[in-house]
Structures are given as C-alpha cells and as structure tokens.
Amino acid sequence: MKKKTNALTAVFSLTVMFVFLLTTIFMPKKKTSENENRPLAELPELSSDNLSEGEYTHGLSRYFTDHFAGRDVWISAQALAEQQICESIVNGVYISDSRLLDAGVSQRQVSMTYADYINRYAEENSGAVYMAAIPTSVGVYGDLLPEHLLSNSERDQISRFYDGLAGSIRKIDAYNILKMLSDNYIYYRSDNKWTSYGAYCVYRTVIQKLGFQPTSYDKYTISHITDAFRGELYIKSQYMRSKPDIIDVYSYPEGTEILSCTGTDSSGNIHECSIYNSSALETPDMYRFYMGYGYPEYNIKTSLNNDRRLLVICDDTAYCFIPFLTQHYSEIEVLSPEYMEGGIESYTDTDEYEQTLFIFGIDTLCENGEEFNSTP
Amino acid sequence: MIYSSLLFIYGFFPLSLLIYFLLPKGMQRTGLLLMSMVFCGAFGTKYLLTFFGCTVINYTLGRIMGQMRKNGSRFTWIPLVAGLSADMLMLFVFRARLPGILKPSFAESSFPLGVSFLSLSVMGYLMDVYRGKCNAERNIVSFCLYTMYFPRLIMGPLLRYDIFRKAVRSRDPSLEEIGVGMSLFVKGLAKKVLAADNLFMMYNAVRSVEISKLSALSAWLGALAYVLCLYFTLSGFADMGTGISYCFGIKLVQSFNYPMLSSRIKFFASKWHMQLICWFRRYISRPLKTLTEKPWLRDLIFVFSWCMAGFWYKFDLGGLIWGAMIGGAMLLESKIIKKKILKATGMIYTFLLVQIFGVFLAGDSAAGSLHYIIVMFGGTRQLADSFTIYLLRSYLVILLVSVYASTDLFRNMMMRTGGAVIRKVITAATPFIVTAVLLICTVFMSYSGSSEMILMQL
Numbered sequence: 069m070k071k072k073t074n075a076l077t078a079v080f081s082l083t084v085m086f087v088f089l090l091t092t093i094f095m096p097k098k099k100t101s102e103n104e105n106r107p108l109a110e111l112p113e114l115s116s117d118n119l120s121e122g123e124y125t126h127g128l129s130r131y132f133t134d135h136f137a138g139r140d141v142w143i144s145a146q147a148l149a150e151q152q153i154c155e156s157i158v159n160g161v162y163i164s165d166s167r168l169l170d171a172g173v174s175q176r177q178v179s180m181t182y183a184d185y186i187n188r189y190a191e192e193n194s195g196a197v198y199m200a201a202i203p204t205s206v207g208v209y210g211d212l213l214p215e216h217l218l219s220n221s222e223r224d225q226i227s228r229f230y231d232g233l234a235g236s237i238r239k240i241d242a243y244n245i246l247k248m249l250s251d252n253y254i255y256y257r258s259d260n261k262w263t264s265y266g267a268y269c270v271y272r273t274v275i276q277k278l279g280f281q282p283t284s285y286d287k288y289t290i291s292h293i294t295d296a297f298r299g300e301l302y303i304k305s306q307y308m309r310s311k312p313d314i315i316d317v318y319s320y321p322e323g324t325e326i327l328s329c330t331g332t333d334s335s336g337n338i339h340e341c342s343i344y345n346s347s348a349l350e351t352p353d354m355y356r357f358y359m360g361y362g363y364p365e366y367n368i369k370t371s372l373n374n375d376r377r378l379l380v381i382c383d384d385t386a387y388c389f390i391p392f393l394t395q396h397y398s399e400i401e402v403l404s405p406e407y408m409e410g411g412i413e414s415y416t417d418t419d420e421y422e423q424t425l426f427i428f429g430i431d432t433l434c435e436n437g438e439e440f441n442s443t444p
Numbered sequence: 445m446i447y448s449s450l451l452f453i454y455g456f457f458p459l460s461l462l463i464y465f466l467l468p469k470g471m472q473r474t475g476l477l478l479m480s481m482v483f484c485g486a487f488g489t490k491y492l493l494t495f496f497g498c499t500v501i502n503y504t505l506g507r508i509m510g511q512m513r514k515n516g517s518r519f520t521w522i523p524l525v526a527g528l529s530a531d532m533l534m535l536f537v538f539r540a541r542l543p544g545i546l547k548p549s550f551a552e553s554s555f556p557l558g559v560s561f562l563s564l565s566v567m568g569y570l571m572d573v574y575r576g577k578c579n580a581e582r583n584i585v586s587f588c589l590y591t592m593y594f595p596r597l598i599m600g601p602l603l604r605y606d607i608f609r610k611a612v613r614s615r616d617p618s619l620e621e622i623g624v625g626m627s628l629f630v631k632g633l634a635k636k637v638l639a640a641d642n643l644f645m646m647y648n649a650v651r652s653v654e655i656s657k658l659s660a661l662s663a664w665l666g667a668l669a670y671v672l673c674l675y676f677t678l679s680g681f682a683d684m685g686t687g688i689s690y691c692f693g694i695k696l697v698q699s700f701n702y703p704m705l706s707s708r709i710k711f712f713a714s715k716w717h718m719q720l721i722c723w724f725r726r727y728i729s730r731p732l733k734t735l736t737e738k739p740w741l742r743d744l745i746f747v748f749s750w751c752m753a754g755f756w757y758k759f760d761l762g763g764l765i766w767g768a769m770i771g772g773a774m775l776l777e778s779k780i781i782k783k784k785i786l787k788a789t790g791m792i793y794t795f796l797l798v799q800i801f802g803v804f805l806a807g808d809s810a811a812g813s814l815h816y817i818i819v820m821f822g823g824t825r826q827l828a829d830s831f832t833i834y835l836l837r838s839y840l841v842i843l844l845v846s847v848y849a850s851t852d853l854f855r856n857m858m859m860r861t862g863g864a865v866i867r868k869v870i871t872a873a874t875p876f877i878v879t880a881v882l883l884i885c886t887v888f889m890s891y892s893g894s895s896e897m898i899l900m901q902l
Contacts, residue, residue, distance in 0.1 A: 069871060074623030076875040081626040081882055085458040088886075092454065122488035129451040133893025136450055142890030149887055154642040155649065155838040159891055174652070214834045216653045306891075 091137040101134070104143075105303050105352040108134040140306075147307040155214070161305035164212040167257040168301035168310050171213070173206045174220040176434040183232035186426055190237050193418050195379075199233060199426045200240040200274060201226045201433060202385050204260035208246050222430050229433055238277060242270045256313040259299020259355065260431060264316045264388050271392040278378070278423060280396045288318045293344075297354045315357055317344060323395050325371040331363035334409045343368065343391055358387035364407040365415045366390075368400040379421040381405065381412065385429035406432070445486045446557070446598055447629075447684040448636045449894030450886070456483065457688065460594075464692055465617070473612065476593070476692065477585055483594035491556045494534075499591040501530055502566040503584055509573050510580025520574060527570045535563040539759045539901075558597045560756065560902040564723055566591065569605040571727050578606045586612070595692070599678065599902050600685025601699045602719040608696075617693030623875075625690030630878045630885070632683025635676045637885045637895045639846045643673035644897050646839045647806075655815055659826040663819045664799065665835050665843075671802035672846050675704060677899045678717060702852035704798070707790030708781075709773040712798060713750075720756075724749045747771035757900060758805060762813055766804040773797060 100107045112118060112127030136142065147158045156163040162171040190197040206213065207222030223243055230239045246254055246266060254266030262270075272282040297313040331341045341361055348356035359366060368390070377399045380390065383406055393400055401416055412418060445452050460479045467475045485492040505527040512520045538559050569590075572578035581587045590608050593600075603611075650658070650666030658666070682699035689696045703715035713721065729749035733742050747768055754767025800817060807813030815823070848854070858867060889895055 069868070071620050073871050073874050074620040074627075076623065077626055077878050078619045078623035080875045080879040081630070082458065082461070082622065084879055084882060085454055088454045089458050116489075119485070120489045122486065122491065125445050125451075125486040125488075129445060129449060129893055132451045132455055133890075136454070136890065136893070139890060142887055145887045146890050149884070153638075154645055154842055157645070214649075214838075215831055216649050219652065219654075 088137050092132065092135060095135070095137055097135055101140075102352050103140050103303070103306065105300075144306045144308050147305050148309070151307065158305040158307060161301050161307070162213055162217065163305065163307055163310070164209075166212070167205065167209060167255070168259075168299075168305060168307065169206045169209060169213060170204060170260055170301065170431075171217050173204075173210070173213075173222060174217060176220070176225065176431065178225050178229050178232075178430075178434055180229075180232050182428070182433050183229055186237060187232075187234045189418070189424070190234055193421075193424065195419070195422045195424055196238065197236070197424050197426070198238045198240060198274070198277060199230075200242050200270065201229055201428060201430050202262060202270070203243050203246060204429055204431050205255040205262075206260070207243060207430065208250050208255060225430050225434065229430070240270070240274055240277060242273075245270055245273055253314075256297065256299045258297070258302035258310050258313055260301060261299070261355065261385055261429065262388070263313075264318055264391075267389040268318060268392060271389060274425070275393070275396060278396070278425070283320060283323065283392070283395050287323070288320055291317050291319070293317055293357065294349055294354060298352070299355065303352070315354060318391060320395060326394055327369045327371055329366060329368045331359075331361050332365040332367075332415065333363050334407065339363070341366075343394070355384070358384075359390065359402070360384065360387065362407055364404050364409075366402040368394060368402070370394050370398055370400075372396070372398045374398055376423075377401070377421055379403070379416070379418065379424045380427065381424065382427040383429055383432045385432070386427035389427060445483070446894060446896060446898075447681065447688070448633055448885075448889065449896075450889055451893065453633075453882075453886070456486075461622070461691060472615075472617075472692075473589060474585060477589045480589065480592040480594040480597070483597065484592050487556065494556055494559070495562065495592055496588075498531070498534060498562060498566060499588050500584075502527055502570060502591075503581065503587045506570060506573050506580040506587075507582070509570070513573075513576065524570055524574045528567055531563045531567045531570075535560060541759070555901050557898070557901065558599060561596070561599060561602055562591060564602055564720075564756075565605070568723060568727055572605065578604070581605070581609075593689075595685045595688035595694075596696065598685065599681040599898075600689075601682050601696050602723055603696060611694050611696060615693040615695075617691075621693050622691045625687045625692075626882075627687070627874060627878050628690060629684050629687030630882045632680045632685075632687055633885045634881050635680030635683060635849075637888045639842070639849065640673050640676035640680055640899075641888070641895050641897055642839070642842045643669045643676065643846060644899065646835065646842070647673055649835065653831065655812070655819055656824060658819050658824060659829040659832055660820055660822045660824070661828040661832045662835060663816060665832065665839075667799040667803050667806070667816075667820065668843070669839075670806040671799055672704075672843075672850060674802070674805065674899055675700070675850055676846065677897075681898075702850065702855070704795070704847070705791055705851035705853070706794050707787050708777055709770065709794055709797060710777055712794050713770055713774055721753060724753045724756075728752055743775055747775065750774075754805075757902070761810045762804040762807050765810055765813075766801055769801045769804070773801075 098108060109127065109130040111131050112124050114124060118124040118127070133139075147163075150158050151163050157171045160170070160172050162169045186197065186199060203222045203226065207226075210218050210221055226243050233239060246262070246269065249266075249269055252265060252269075253263055254269060255262050268285070275282045293315045295312060295314045297315050299313060302310055326343065329341050329343055331339045333339065339361070341359075341363075343359055345357055345360050348354055348360050353360070374397070376397045378393065378397045378401070380386065380393070380400060380402045382389075382402065382404060384404065390400065390402060401421070403412055403415055405412070408415070418424065445456060447453075463479065464472060464475055481492060484495055505523040508523045509520055512523070538555060569578070573580045581590075586609065589612065590605055593608075596603070647666055647669040650662060650669065653662070679700040686696045686698065697719065699717055699719055701715040701718065703712050706712040706715060729745050732745045732748075736742060736745075748771075750771030751764050751767040754763040754765070754770070757763045757766070800820070803816050803820075804810065804813045807816060858870065
C-alpha cells in the first residue's frame with residue numbers, strides 16, 4: 069500500500085510539474101499584462117556580464133514568473149488566500165473592509181530636493197507661488213491601518229515638507245480640508261488618488277487664495293463616466309473582492325468654454341487633445357482619462373477674456389484638478405516634471421506668469437526627486 | 445534560483461529529473477555534477493568560481509595529506525592547517541561584517557548562499573582525512589559533487605564526506621523514491637512558503653514597533669514568531685534539499701527532529717539542526733576534550749563549542765550569547781535537575797526558555813536584545829494592548845497551525861494510533877494532499893515568483 073501511494077504521489081506531482089513547465093514554455097507569450105497594467109518581462113540576453121552576478125537567472129526567473137501558465141488566476145487566488153491566513157497585507161497593499169490602502173506609507177521619506185527647487189523657483193521668479201501637497205488615501209484614512217504600519221504619517225510628511233518651504237510661498241492645507249470630509253467619496257477605494265469630488269473640495273480653498281470666487285457645487289452637472297475603474301492598489305494586490313470605483317466629470321455648461329487644449333511631447337511636437345482622454349477608458353489604466361496622454365506640457369485656452377494666466381507644475385494627481393481651474397483663467401499652462409527631459413525653462417518662460425501653482429501628491433514628493441534636479 | 449521559486453519547481457527541477465533518468469547509470473553521477481554546476485552558476489559565475497576554487501584547494505590538500513599519511517610523514521598537519529585556514533578565511537570574508545578596506549570587492553556585492561555550510565563540510569573532510577577516519581578522495585568528480593551537490597547547496601543537510609559518498613554509491617532511484625522525495629520536498633516547501641513567510645511578516649510587524657512601546661505579550665509573540673520562523677526556514681530548506689535528493693535516489697538524513705516540544709533544553713538541543721550540532725561536537729568539543737581530564741575545563745569546552753555554533757549562525761555577539769546560553773542551560777540542567785520533572789512542566793519551561801534565548805539570535809545588538817527581554821518581562825508595565833489583539837486576530841490561525849506542525853504530535857498519532865483505519869486513510873490520501881499543497885504553495889509564490897526570505901544568510 070505504502071509503495072503504491074508513493075508511486076502515485078510521484079506520478080501526480082511530476083504530472084503537475086511537467087504540465088506547467090510545458091504549457092509555460094509553449095503557450096503564446098503576451099507582451100503586456102492587462103490585469104496588472106504593465107509590460108511583461110522579456111527573455112534576458114545571454115552575456116558574460118549578466119552571468120557573472122547572476123543577473124541572467126534573475127531575468128529568467130522574472131520572465132518565467134511573468135509568463136507562468138495561468139498567472140492571472142494564480143495571483144488573484146494569492147490575494148484571497150493571503151488575506152485569509154495572516155495580516156491583510158498583500159504585495160504591500162493593506163486590505164481593509166472598505167478600501168485598499170498603501171501599507172508602505174511609513175517607509176517613505178520626504179525628499180527636500182523638491183522643497184529646495186520650489187524655494188529657488190520662488191526666488192528667481194517675481195510671480196506669486198502657491199504650493200499644495202495632496203495626501204494620498206492612506207493619509208486621510210490612515211486610521212484604518214494597524215498602528216505599527218503608521219509610525220510616519222502623511223500628516224507629518226506634509227508638515228515636514230511645508231517646513232522646508234520659504235515663507236513667501238503660500239501653502240495650502242489640503243490635508244485638513246480632506247480629512248474633515250473623509251465621510252464623502254473623496255478618494256478612490258482602489259487607488260491612492262483623490263476623486264474629482266476630493267479635488268473640488270480643495271479647489272474651493274485654492275481658488276480663493278488665487279483670488280477668485282469658487283464655482284458653487286450646484287452649478288455643476290456631474291456625470292459618471294465609468295463605474296468600473298480599478299486603481300493602482302487593486303492592480304498591485306489583485307484583490308478581487310474590492311469594489312470598483314466611479315470616475316466623474318464635473319461640467320458647467322453655462323460657464324467658460326475650453327477653446328483649445330494642446331499637448332507638447334518631449335521632442336517638441338504639438339498635439340491637439342482634450343482635458344478628458346476618453347480613449348483611456350478602453351484601457352486598464354482608466355485614471356489616464358484625466359489628461360493622461362503622457363505629455364510633459366499642456367496648454368489650455370478658454371473663452372474667458374480676463375487675460376489671467378496660470379502656470380501649474382504638477383504630477384498626475386493634479387490632472388483631475390485642472391478642469392476646475394479652467395473657469396477662472398484665459399490660459400493655463402500645465403507642466404509635469406515626471407514626463408520631462410530637461411528643465412522647465414525649455415518649455416515655457418516662467419517669469420511671464422503672475423501666479424504659479426505647484427500641486428503634487430505627497431507620495432511623489434517622497435521619491436528621490438531626480439526629475440527636479442535641473443535648475444530653473 | 446532558490447528551491448522555493450517557480451523557476452526551480454517548474455523549470456530546473458523537472459528538467460534535471462528528466463535528464464537524470466534518461467542517462468545510463470554510469471553517467472548519472474557526472475550528469476548530476478554538471479547540473480549542480482549549472483545550478484551553482486545560476487547564482488553567478490563568480491559564485492561558481494568561488495565554490496570550484498574551494499573544492500580544488502581542499503581536494504588537492506586532501507590528496508597531499510593522504511599521500512603523506514601513507515608515507516608516515518610527521519608533517520601531515522601542515523596541509524591540514526593550511527586548508528583549515530583557507531576555509532576559515534573564506535567563511536570570514538563572506539560572513540563577517542568587515543570594514544570596507546578589509547573586505548575584498550568580490551565579496552561585497554554578492555553573498556554566495558550556502559558558503560557557511562560549504563566551509564564546514566570541507567573542514568570536516570580535511571580533519572577526517574588527517575585523523576584517518578576517511579580516505580582522501582582520488583576522484584575529483586566525486587569530490588566536486590560533494591561540495592556542489594545542488595540538493596544540499598542551499599542550507600541543505602550538512603553531511604560528512606564518507607556518509608555522502610556511501611549514499612551516492614548506493615543510490616537506487618525509482619518511482620517510489622520520487623514519491624517519497626516529493627512528499628518531503630512539498631513538506632519543506634510548505635514549511636517555507638506557508639509557515640515561515642507568514643511568521644516572518646508577523647515578526648516584522650512586531651519589529652516595526654519601537655521596543656519601548658511594546659507590551660509584554662506582544663514582545664512574547666514577536667519572539668515566538670521569530671523562533672518558529674527560524675525553525676521553519678531552516679528545517680524547510682533542509683527538507684526540500686533532502687526531498688530533491690531522494691528523487692535522485694540519494695538518501696540523505698533528516699536535520700531536525702521536531703525540537704520545539706521537548707521536556708528539557710538537552711532534548712531540544714539534540715533535536716535541533718542535528719548534523720550541524722554534531723559537526724561542532726565531532727570536530728571541536730570532542731578533540732579538545734581529549735586534552736584535559738579536569739571536569740570544569742571539559743564543561744567549559746562543551747559550552748565553548750555551543751558558542752561557536754551560535755557564532756556560526758549569526759557572526760556576532762548575539763549568536764555567541766545564544767550558544768553560551770543553550771550550552772550553559774544544558775550544563776545547569778545536568779547538575780541541578782537530577783530528579784524527573786513532570787513532562788508538561790518541562791515542556792513549558794523549555795519552550796519559554798527557547799523563546800528567550802531566541803531573542804539574542806534575532807536582535808541586531810546584544811544590548812537591544814537585552815532590552816527586548818526586559819520588555820518581555822513587563823519592562824513597559826503593560827501586559828497587552830491593542831497591537832497584541834491585532835497580532836492575535838491576524839495570526840492566530842497561522843500560529844496555532846505552525847506550533848502544532850512544529851511538534852511531533854501528528855507523527856506520533858500516525859505511528860501509535862490504535863486504529864489502523866486512520867493511518868490507512870491518511871496514507872491513501874497522501875498523493876492528493878501532496879499535490880494540493882504543492883499547488884497551494886504555487887499560489888503563494890505566484891506574484892513574485894519566489895519566496896526568498898531566508899532570515900539568516902548561511
């Protein structure tokens with residue numbers, strides 16, 4: 069009996085191993101993963117260089133894992149299983165009952181490179197400079213995290229960042245605005261970023277500082293563009309039980325019209341575009357609906373004739389914020405350092421603007437800040 | 445490419461089995477060596493060169509010693525000392541935290557996993573040849589296979605050369621052996637992927653809180669998680685290695701014999717990492733003890749060999765203290781506890797003491813570990829807090845299952861149970877259980893492709 073079951077064990081397990089080996093090798097290979105929204109690893113090249121440190125095996129392992137037969141099924145099963153048997157942390161994402169949160173918030177360190185850059189910018193340009201550091205969802209909903217993951221909260225990170233800014237820069241306390249409204253749908257459940265409503269709430273304060281009266285909420289017509297948005301935290305954790313999110317558009321038909329929106333790519337070609345990129349809704353990365361063309365520069369002209377021009381320097385957290393600003397300016401210039409090659413000065417003359425608004429997610433401000441190294 | 449990775453389980457391992465069984469028996473040993481070299485080289489050709497260089501040096505010195513012994517030379521100790529110092533040097537260069545200038549550049553960037561086991565193996569071989577316990581190997585293929593044999597390369601069982609040689613000679617690969625091997629391999633894999641990785645998360649959660657803010661119970665849970673994680677990592681890798689080796693028909697010995705539920709520290713020590721502890725007894729304490737008759741000196745030597753074992757684990761003061769405490773506790777036990785104590789009392793006392801000792805293996809510094817132990821005994825004047833409840837709520841299942849799995853209760857039930865029916869049912873279900881566990885482990889490795897946490901770089 070013992071012998072027979074041993075032989076059977078061997079047959080079973082060998083079958084499993086060889087079936088997955090062969091299907092993994094012979095299955096047609098995909099270039100990108102739709103579920104994970106990223107390009108899949110390619111077969112590494114053999115060379116004496118990458119052999120000596122084991123880089124080749126590392127690449128091969130990456131390739132084998134990415135193209136492993138039935139990967140999508142495996143990893144969504146992993147998220148469910150892991151959440152069951154231990155702490156609810158899957159691939160660095162904390163799964164709470166109501167939303168997904170970034171579990172690595174305490175490991176982030178604020179990078180002062182950005183603060184230094186903004187200080188220098190304010191010194192060298194005569195216009196007024198405004199700065200808004202936007203918390204991510206874990207900043208506002210940090211209470212949902214277990215204590216030990218929250219030794220270094222976003223509130224501290226933001227105030228440390230603001231402490232590093234010169235006094236002449238007007239700082240916008242987005243954190244407390246959003247924190248007070250945390251019962252509303254101001255953050256996506258499956259993403260780090262704020263929703264359009266969250267952006268609107270901060271807009272009300274920002275625009276007053278910039279010298280305008282905010283457009284009141286009831287003037288807007290709100291349309292749900294999609295209710296199937298899966299944010300980056302979902303993509304990272306592949307936790308199927310999280311609810312998909314809604315993407316909204318706030319339109320004000322009686323208000324100012326957008327006459328033109330052009331995007332400039334990094335090689336200087338100008339493209340016609342729109343502040344809403346509907347084609348992104350067909351892709352897994354639906355957040356790119358908000359100006360997500362990947363251009364470093366956008367120029368928006370409106371039907372307003374007040375000759376007010378605004379320069380916005382931001383990351384993609386701010387893209388859903390821009391539409392609200394269009395009600396007040398005849399021209400808005402949007403620059404995104406993360407897509408830039410070279411410094412800001414090669415895109416526009418910063419001294420021409422009376423007002424410059426910096427809007428960044430605090431998570432961006434915590435990175436190493438390489439794209440900001442160029443002097444203004 | 446460690447054992448607990450998709451590339452190994454669904455790539456290298458089945459392919460190497462296929463090649464092995466296609467080869468005629470006479471070629472199998474060479475085939476195994478070539479595959480082992482590929483496995484070694486997969487960590488980097490630098491790594492392969494380190495291992496190969498070490499092999500050639502020890503092989504040559506072994507041959508020289510063998511020849512000298514035959515001629516009755518009085519200078520056999522010269523190649524022995526040369527070899528031992530070379531191996532020691534290798535161990536220190538890779539393991540010790542040397543300041544930048546002293547550390548050669550090749551040892552800086554990468555750590556060859558398994559180098560600690562390798563150095564012990566070859567040192568043991570040299571000493572055995574010196575004492576005539578084992579003949580110097582003439583065949584370099586056999587010797588290379590000993591140092592690079594891939595099923596024991598990554599923290600696999602530590603074996604004496606003559607035992608390994610015998611095992612390779614008497615190999616008898618068959619389908620049944622593959623079944624036995626796969627059961628063992630999957631058991632080890634589950635220990636690593638299901639138990640150790642999750643326990644590591646728990647240990648990490650405790651470690652991320654400042655020591656002065658921990659409550660006593662949380663500190664105990666952290667220590668428990670560390671010790672269990674260490675046990676499951678080490679024994680998991682040993683089981684995986686032994687299992688793979690069984691598939692090739694080469695039977696290696698088990699490394700752990702369910703140490704966690706012992707009624708004395710003495711029994712714990714005799715079941716913990718058996719080959720390794722045996723090595724320190726055979727090559728350090730026993731030869732030293734022949735030098736003296738004084739009982740107190742012999743006791744000191746005994747503790748010293750445990751210190752060395754602890755030092756080998758960690759390469760710092762904490763490891764040394766761990767060894768000293770285990771050795772010291774065993775000495776005290778033999779002097780004080782003469783009478784039989786109740787088994788349950790003994791088990792609880794051993795279990796708790798092992799957790800406390802374990803803190804020294806876990807900590808970054810001896811002072812930090814001491815602070816941690818004070819917290820375990822109420823240094824923060826807090827028995828439990830919300831974090832304790834969070835830990836228990838998140839990890840209770842994994843803790844209970846792993847504590848049960850770390851004891852021999854299940855094995856005893858299988859061996860002693862009166863009802864042969866249960867035994868039969870479990871035996872019949874084995875193939876299904878093994879396959880299911882293999883698939884479950886695959887689920888847990890699917891995102892990153894491997895489970896590389898190893899707790900200690902050995």
